[in-house]
Amino acid sequence: MEKRVVFRSAWLPYALVAPQIVITVLFFFWPAVQAVWYSFQVQDAFGLKTEFVGLRNFAELFADSHYLDSFKITAFFSIIVAGAGIAISLVLATFADRVVRGALAYKTLLIWPYAVAPAIAGALWAFLFAPSVGILSYFLRKTGYNWDWVLNGDQAMFLVIVAAVWKQISYNFLFFLAGLQSIPKSLIEAAAIDGAGPGRRFRDIVFPLLSPTTFFLLVVNIVYAFFDTFGVIDSITQGGPAGATQILVYKVYYDGVKAGDLGGSSAQSVVLMAIVIALTVVQFRFVERKVNY
Amino acid sequence: MVEDRPWLTFLAHAVLIAGVALVAFPLYVTFVASTLTAEQILTVPMPLLPGSHLIENYSQALSSGSTMGASAPVGRMMLNSLVMAIAIAVGKIAISVIASFAIVYFRFPLRNFFFWMIFITLMLPVEVRIIPTYKVVSDLGMVNSYLGLTVPLIASATATFLFRQFFLTIPEELAEASRIDGAGPMRFFFDVVLPLSKTTIAALFVIQFIYGWNQYLWPLLITTQESMYTTVIGIKRMIMTGDAATEWNLVMATAMLAMLPPALVVVLMQRWFVKGLVETEK
Numbered sequence: 001m002e003k004r005v006v007f008r009s010a011w012l013p014y015a016l017v018a019p020q021i022v023i024t025v026l027f028f029f030w031p032a033v034q035a036v037w038y039s040f041q042v043q044d045a046f047g048l049k050t051e052f053v054g055l056r057n058f059a060e061l062f063a064d065s066h067y068l069d070s071f072k073i074t075a076f077f078s079i080i081v082a083g084a085g086i087a088i089s090l091v092l093a094t095f096a097d098r099v100v101r102g103a104l105a106y107k108t109l110l111i112w113p114y115a116v117a118p119a120i121a122g123a124l125w126a127f128l129f130a131p132s133v134g135i136l137s138y139f140l141r142k143t144g145y146n147w148d149w150v151l152n153g154d155q156a157m158f159l160v161i162v163a164a165v166w167k168q169i170s171y172n173f174l175f176f177l178a179g180l181q182s183i184p185k186s187l188i189e190a191a192a193i194d195g196a197g198p199g200r201r202f203r204d205i206v207f208p209l210l211s212p213t214t215f216f217l218l219v220v221n222i223v224y225a226f227f228d229t230f231g232v233i234d235s236i237t238q239g240g241p242a243g244a245t246q247i248l249v250y251k252v253y254y255d256g257v258k259a260g261d262l263g264g265s266s267a268q269s270v271v272l273m274a275i276v277i278a279l280t281v282v283q284f285r286f287v288e289r290k291v292n293y
Numbered sequence: 294m295v296e297d298r299p300w301l302t303f304l305a306h307a308v309l310i311a312g313v314a315l316v317a318f319p320l321y322v323t324f325v326a327s328t329l330t331a332e333q334i335l336t337v338p339m340p341l342l343p344g345s346h347l348i349e350n351y352s353q354a355l356s357s358g359s360t361m362g363a364s365a366p367v368g369r370m371m372l373n374s375l376v377m378a379i380a381i382a383v384g385k386i387a388i389s390v391i392a393s394f395a396i397v398y399f400r401f402p403l404r405n406f407f408f409w410m411i412f413i414t415l416m417l418p419v420e421v422r423i424i425p426t427y428k429v430v431s432d433l434g435m436v437n438s439y440l441g442l443t444v445p446l447i448a449s450a451t452a453t454f455l456f457r458q459f460f461l462t463i464p465e466e467l468a469e470a471s472r473i474d475g476a477g478p479m480r481f482f483f484d485v486v487l488p489l490s491k492t493t494i495a496a497l498f499v500i501q502f503i504y505g506w507n508q509y510l511w512p513l514l515i516t517t518q519e520s521m522y523t524t525v526i527g528i529k530r531m532i533m534t535g536d537a538a539t540e541w542n543l544v545m546a547t548a549m550l551a552m553l554p555p556a557l558v559v560v561l562m563q564r565w566f567v568k569g570l571v572e573t574e575k
Contacts, residue, residue: 003461005468006400007478016395017407019388020448027445028414031425038425092312095305102306108560109313114570115555117507117525120548123532124319127326127541135322138338169316171570178571198301227420231509235529249420256424257514265424272421280416 032273038266057267066243067251067268074247077161078225085165085221086214089172094202096173097180107177114170118163119231125163126236149237153244156237160245163236164229172217179213180206219283226275248272320552327351327546334541350546359531359543365519367527367547374506374523375554377442381505382498384447390490393456394482398468408457415450419511427514437521442512446505452497455572459493460486496569499562503555524551 039057041050061067096106113121128136131148140147149155183206191201230249233239239246239254246254252272256265322341326334329344355368395401396408419426426445435441463486471481512523522530528551531544559566 003397003465003468005465005472007398007468007472007481009399009478012478013395013399013401013404016391016399020392020411020453021407023388023444023448024410024414027426027429028417028422028448029410031422031429032417034425034428035422088312091308095308098305099302099309102309106309106313108563110309110316111563111566112556112559113316114566115503115507115559116552117509117555119509119525119529120507120551121319123528123544123548124323126532127545128319128322130541133335133337133339133541135338135341166316166319169312174567174570178567192296198298227418230420231525234509234513235532252420253423253510262424269421269423273417276418276421277416 035266035269035273038262039270040263041266042263053263057263058271061264061267061271066246069243070246070248070251073157073243073245074226077157077164077229077245077247078222080161081164081168081225081229082218082221084161085168085172086217088165089169089217090176090210090214092169093173093176093180094206096177110173111170113167114174116167117231118167118228119235121163121167122160122232122235125159125166129159149241151241153241156241156245160229160232160236163232164225167232168221168224172221175213175217176210179210183209216283219279223276223279226272226279248275323545323548326541327549329542331540331542346542350542351550354543354546354550358527359540359547365522365527367524367550369520370522370524370527370547371550371554373439373442373521374525374551376439377508377512377523378502378505378554380439380443381446381508382501384443385449385452385501386494386497388447389449389452390456390487390494391482393453393460394486396453397457397460398478398481411448411450411453413450414448419446423510423514430515436515437518441515442508442521442523443505446508446511449501452501455493455497456490459490463489492565492568493572495562496565496572498569499558499566500569502558506555527551 040052040054042053042057043050092110096103096110099106116124128134129147129149131137131150137147146152147155149159187205187209188201191205196204226247227249229247230253233245233247233250234253237245239250248268249272252265252268255261255268259265325341325343326339327350328347329340329350330346333340333344354366355371356366358366392407392411396404430436430441430445433441435444467485468481471485476484506523507525508523509525512521512526513529516522516526519530524547528544528547531547532539
């Protein structure tokens with residue numbers, strides 16, 4: 001779609017796009033190019049000398065069992081976070097769409113966690129589950145369960161998943177609610193007249209019609225689990241214990257900022273960029289089919 | 294409602310109440326902890342009813358911060374967060390609205406190239422280019438400054454898209470009429486386009502304010518002085534390893550303070566928030 005009526009000026013349009021373009025080049029493209037460039041180099045321990053090593057950083061990366069573990073951890077983490085977040089929100093949204101009384105109150109009470117920063121969500125759950133003072137740890141211990149996520153990797157993983165899902169429910173909920181409200185009532189009524197009960201209607205009509213929303217949320221949630229959960233992880237486990245919650249983004253940060261391995265961290269950045277690009281392409285190919293710009 | 298099934302309505306309310314409780318429980322415990330003394334929290338299990346130290350905890354957090362770890366006053370951190378959130382929201386909207394205006398209302402060489410350049414930034418989140426971006430900012434001498442906190446984050450593909458889509462729906466007649474009346478492009482922009490974009494701007498502002506307030510990784514890298522910490526960073530710096538050493542009452546008071554502004558924005562501006570969320574993401 002294009003405008004028929006346009007203005008003419010030799011310089012004005014350039015001046016108008018300039019701020020956005022300057023910032024984009026300076027803080028997006030230039031660093032991205034540098035990340036790629038660094039990923040082909042090795043720096044000595046004092047940062048005095050750099051040597052071009054071709055693909056060696058990548059070869060080392062994929063031979064490194066910690067990195068491969070981090071891949072598996074990230075895959076597990078994002079599938080569970082996306083799956084659990086979507087399932088819980090779908091249930092809540094389906095019921096919220098059904099109630100008449102108190103609908104606005106429920107909605108308001110369910111959406112506010114969107115405003116909570118991931119790092120703060122992490123801090124809240126870290127407090128609830130703090131090994132010695134946490135109130136939930138206390139109840140767990142009372143039931144005889146040996147709860148100490150500082151030492152136990154699986155428990156640490158469980159904790160970061162809970163915090164990450166809790167934070168994301170409100171977002172998914174809003175999109176499902178919007179999706180449910182856009183389903184024509186006549187379809188539901190027709191099915192009801194044909195004798196389909198609520199469960200049958202959900203399975204055969206509502207859920208299939210929601211599939212675009214579900215797919216969209218699946219991609220968004222995976223992106224969320226990959227990148228935005230950095231704050232959750234950093235405020236609860238810092239990737240520990242023994243790397244059990246070290247997702248890929250956290251490893252880029254840790255190796256680059258804390259351990260000072262510029263080449264290795266940049267190679268990881270390049271791998272991550274490839275993943276984001278793939279996810280974005282998937283998302284847009286899907287959006288293109290549905291939305292016309 | 295298609296049919297009346299009382300048990301199903303009852304189940305719906307039960308599930309929703311359970312959901313609300315699940316979502317609200319951490320908030321409630323946080324609030325309770327922020328009204329207790331540090332010693333009360335250390336008695337296991339901690340009390341689950343609010344204590345009497347609400348005012349002490351909040352005033353201590355706001356004016357002098359924690360005595361362990363980060364000791365900057367949270368009042369200062371809130372100011373930093375506020376500056377960051379507003380600068381990012383306003384900056385993103387300002388540079389995106391003019392860029393989209395140029396892309397929609399002008400024909401010029403490289404127009405599509407610029408559009409795609411902005412679009413591609415979607416694929417380069419800060420998390421994947423941490424170190425080189427930090428280097429650029431430090432070479433520019435912007436570490437520990439508001440400029441360093443905000444400017445690298447204000448490029449926005451989503452806002453540019455949203456404005457572009459909205460501008461495309463503005464009737465052609467308006468631009469035609471303005472031109473016949475002799476208005477130049479900027480006059481048209483300020484007198485016609487901007488007033489029409491009010492709701493889009495409001496919706497974007499809500500979303501971007503929350504985005505800016507909740508930033509974590511970027512301020513973590515860019516702020517090394519306590520006086521530049523944002524609230525979200527401050528909380529992380531107050532949590533000590535080994536939970537007995539952490540002054541949980543102050544950490545939780547700070548967490549409440551950190552959640553309050555964006556939560557208020559979401560709840561009070563719910564209409565704009567929902568509109569902004571649904572439109573920026575689709």
